[in-house]
Amino acid sequence: MIHGRRKLIPVAATLAIGAIAITTVAMANASEDSPTAGRIPESAFKDGNIDRSQIPDFVVVLDRDGKKVGYVSKDDAVPAEGMAAPSGLAPADPPERVYGDDLKTIVGYMYPARGFVPLGTDPESVPAIPVDTSVPLSLDPK
Amino acid sequence: MRKVRARHSALVLAIIGFTALAVVAPAFATASSAEYRGSIGPFYPGFYVDSCVRASIIDYAPRSGAQNDTWISPGGCSGTSAPLAAGWIGVNAKCYRDGAYMGQTGTQYTQNQSAIAVAAADLCPNPAGSQAFHTTGFGKIWIYQDGAYYNQTGVPSPNQNY
Numbered sequence: 001m002i003h004g005r006r007k008l009i010p011v012a013a014t015l016a017i018g019a020i021a022i023t024t025v026a027m028a029n030a031s032e033d034s035p036t037a038g039r040i041p042e043s044a045f046k047d048g049n050i051d052r053s054q055i056p057d058f059v060v061v062l063d064r065d066g067k068k069v070g071y072v073s074k075d076d077a078v079p080a081e082g083m084a085a086p087s088g089l090a091p092a093d094p095p096e097r098v099y100g101d102d103l104k105t106i107v108g109y110m111y112p113a114r115g116f117v118p119l120g121t122d123p124e125s126v127p128a129i130p131v132d133t134s135v136p137l138s139l140d141p142k
Numbered sequence: 143m144r145k146v147r148a149r150h151s152a153l154v155l156a157i158i159g160f161t162a163l164a165v166v167a168p169a170f171a172t173a174s175s176a177e178y179r180g181s182i183g184p185f186y187p188g189f190y191v192d193s194c195v196r197a198s199i200i201d202y203a204p205r206s207g208a209q210n211d212t213w214i215s216p217g218g219c220s221g222t223s224a225p226l227a228a229g230w231i232g233v234n235a236k237c238y239r240d241g242a243y244m245g246q247t248g249t250q251y252t253q254n255q256s257a258i259a260v261a262a263a264d265l266c267p268n269p270a271g272s273q274a275f276h277t278t279g280f281g282k283i284w285i286y287q288d289g290a291y292y293n294q295t296g297v298p299s300p301n302q303n304y
Contacts, residue, residue: 039241045276045298048178060242066269068242077236077243079280081182081295083288090229091282091291093248112234112248113262129262131247137198137209137259 035103037071040078050078061098063116070098070107095123176200180297181218185283191224192217193292195233197279197299204268204304207261208235208247208279210294223256232282233258236296237266239273249282268304275302 035057044054055078058071076096084091095109098116108118113131117123132138176199183192191212196219198207210233212224234249244267247260266275281294 040238041241042274042301045301048180048297050278050296050298062239062242062244064267066267072243078278078296079293082293083285084291084293086288086290090232090251091249093234093246110245112246115245129245129264132261133250133259135209135255135257135259137196137207137261
């Protein structure tokens with residue numbers, strides 16, 4: 001009986017070490033895979049360039065009152081350079097998804113020239129932001 | 143005694159003068175604006191073209207703006223403008239306050255110009271206190287050979303604190 005227990009000790013130890021190793025690797029992977037969320041640091045805007053490497057995976061979104069309402073993906077907040085998919089039409093800007101604190105649940109959308117529209121709200125009910133398209137660029141107050 | 147009174151009067155006048163100046167001076171302060179430009183190219187939507195995006199922000203209103211100009215020669219951000227067909231270039235302005243995203247104008251495309259601009263007075267509302275603002279311009283240009291638009295990377299304006 002004692003002899004049998006002695007045989008079990010190395011097996012148990014091996015299993016324990018294996019479990020610890022698996023847990024450690026899993027935690028490390030989880031840490032690496034966890035998306036980052038926050039504000040864009042001032043240092044990312046530099047001398048006419050944007051350093052996308054400094055931008056978190058999800059960027060804080062504010063509504064018209066300056067209240068934090070969620071996050072948009074980095075690619076929506078600061079689109080990357082590159083060729084768009086071939087299309088005969090000029091690409092429009094679809095509403096951008098705004099996620100809650102879990103970075104998964106959609107809580108609303110950012111509409112062009114409207115800003116944040118909570119989920120379930122008719123975007124047409126949100127006042128539009130007037131946009132001028134005069135050339136050359138006019139920044140005179142109106 | 144008279145000398146002392148005279149000194150007091152001069153001192154009072156000086157204080158009144160400085161106070162008046164301090165009150166009036168901000169009214170005459172000029173609003174500041176700032177912009178950066180960035181160009182990419184050459185592209186060949188039929189012929190050599192450079193695309194030049196600029197992003198601006200100004201400290202009153204506040205107003206955010208972006209413009210995309212296309213140039214044939216010498217290219218970059220100057221020279222002879224490129225007479226591209228309607229819809230071949232576009233520009234979008236996005237605004238950020240204290241590093242948070244607040245919205246975009248949406249991409250506007252040319253009708254029959256060589257440049258297109260967008261400006262919105264209230265993309266980033268400005269509450270009391272001091273905040274850091276950036277506008278970023280994103281350009282689009284039609285690439286004839288690829289049958290697709292090229293998205294130009296964002297050109298951010300300088301920071302404006304107000």
